[in-house]
Amino acid sequence: MKILKNPDLKDWAMLAKRPSKPVAELDLLVDEVFDNVRKEGDKALYAYTEKFDKAKLKSLKIEAAELKNASKNISKKLKEAIDIAFVNISKFHTAQKEKVQKIETTSGVVCWRESRGIERVGIYIPGGSAPLFSTVLMLAIPAKISGCKEIILCTPPDKNGKINPTILYVANLVGITSVFSVGGIQAIGAMTFGTETIPAVSKIFGPGNQYVTAAKQRAQNFGVAIDMPAGPSEVLIIADKNADAEFVAADLLSQAEHGADSQVILLSTSTKLIEDTQTELKKQLNKLPRKAVAAEALKNSLAIEFKTENECMMFSNLYAPEHLILACENADELAKKVVNAGSVFIGKYACESAGDYASGTNHTLPTNGYARNYSGISVDSFVRKITFQKISKKGIQNIGPAIEEMAEAEQLFAHKNAVTVRLKKFKK
């Protein structure tokens, strides 16, 4: 980590910038794959899976029997852990369902909102060595609670054409409608245009590598919505002098192991806490299987000493971290001052891993400074909130003249007339 002390205010904006990285020009590849998927359908999916994933598939759709059988390969202990996460995530997200509130804005004019689940949504889960089954929980549980009728999941097969059984187990547990063995740009293309086997969806969720990210971005041009813009994961910790350096270092590393491009930031008013954390980082890093990745991420990372906790919070709000850990005695007070963050962890026992897996909050959060303008995933992400209004004869008499006046001022006379014809009827 780079260690800085009381940086000049004029340098804050520069320090709050994410390390820039070259953006691969993938547009041409995305266009090519999308075109083929649109024209050739399943045939293109089989061909790309053979080309990119080195897997020869017989079928794209995972059969119901295979989904059910996945359970056999999962240990009892892991199933119990997943059950705890499932219950907590369900409790927290169920509380996000909006109750209908009818508001009589003027006598005779009643307005309200009702949420409707997006009819068909798609979840993308990356392949690779680590099976991200926790993301299946984080996306499918709110989708189910929101009333989405059809939830499909695409994930790439390994070289043997297989999907990790834990992903299949969780997909079955949470009630995914169909699981498809396809990944990369071609999976996003399939969910955008639909093929013989894979239906087109209205919104695509889930993480992915640069190919998947570029494809999701492009999918938007074809009327599909996406969850949020993507970027490397990050954590910012504000720790006071009484924080436990061992915990702080462990939390920094839990973020750093995500990828070489992850960023971790430590802010403190205590020189000693920063020093102790560096010592702990070295100690813990050596024991990690993903040591090389975490060490690389630490190179991009900062520890900054500020004069006051208030300055720490000001910098945090400027940085807008995906995860913010407040390892301070007055964490409750500091939490009130949070303006820009994805998810906030209060106190020494609230580690980021808790929110990543099992406390109940969602782990799909805005990265890369997007916490300034985006929220993390919630039930809101899976519904449309439709407004309704019911207007009585009395109601239109009450607000009609105002509508006529405003419509005329905007020179929209047909808008005015829609009221006039109604008010006239009453005069007869």
Place this chain on the structure above:
Amino acid sequence: MKILKNPDLKDWAMLAKRPSKPVAELDLLVDEVFDNVRKEGDKALYAYTEKFDKAKLKSLKIEAAELKNASKNISKKLKEAIDIAFVNISKFHTAQKEKVQKIETTSGVVCWRESRGIERVGIYIPGGSAPLFSTVLMLAIPAKISGCKEIILCTPPDKNGKINPTILYVANLVGITSVFSVGGIQAIGAMTFGTETIPAVSKIFGPGNQYVTAAKQRAQNFGVAIDMPAGPSEVLIIADKNADAEFVAADLLSQAEHGADSQVILLSTSTKLIEDTQTELKKQLNKLPRKAVAAEALKNSLAIEFKTENECMMFSNLYAPEHLILACENADELAKKVVNAGSVFIGKYACESAGDYASGTNHTLPTNGYARNYSGISVDSFVRKITFQKISKKGIQNIGPAIEEMAEAEQLFAHKNAVTVRLKKFKK
């Protein structure tokens, strides 16, 4: 209007498609203007305003005195009408503020969400003959209620360098922080990058022509969020045999006058209602100042007779209209079956104009079928819902082992270790 009777189910999808129109290739122009605004700042804004709006400005920012004086040019009657709209929109949107609900998902694990207004937002209001002051109300009121600290407004000047006084009056009334006299791609560029005078914002809201739409789309590549994708406005009316053809025609025309590319659709089980509406359309159309525009829009529009009201609703859900008027006696029942729509108007007195101006609901709604995946503007659009969690010693003891188990199964050992170091401390 094209009139169809009981179309075959296989043709529904085609009928529910919006009339396709050539999309202008504006990317090069947007890139050029954005580049210049980024490099030259205000200087570029003055130059483009002279080039595109034919106005030579002395200042981009509208002075406080001018904002206050705008009131003098507004009639008492219009002010009173605006006041009614202001109160109703405020009532409806204030009710959307989410109350904090603390959920104890497991003993010792408390999770909740708090909303924070996006710190700085930008509103774009088009120029032209009709001053869209109602859109200022619809965007600035929820922004204020959401706690956005800074709300800026950009709108193009006329040839004399002036902004319509009603826009200035409403901007002042609702508490816009600053109004800038700049429009088009250059306004979106200014709000994206910031200039000497205009601050960069985190999210851009508001309607616009194809140039503004292309610029908003592009702004997203620079980390700015936008309200929603744009498209021509539309209404779909389901009317039963007892509906008032005069009202139905007036409502269709109030949408048709928006633009030649607007689409209006009438669904009914009654041949007579469809016929009577055609007669009424002809009668009313002739009296409209925007007759030519409305007549052009009607050419793209459909009246479809179905056998049952249920079929009408199925077609409506397939079409996913921005505005849906249920001019039926059993409108309440039908409303329950709405799955895809922006805003729903129930009964014969709930005309679209009511929601456009003064009932209290928002008029910035998803068009072009985007009601399938997007909601209209609400307080949600102006906040980030940040999740918080507080975990006690007991709490981490309760969920810690599940986190360890799941992290290990995902091969993320540093995630596991963040829990392990905490649990270990308790054992000592």
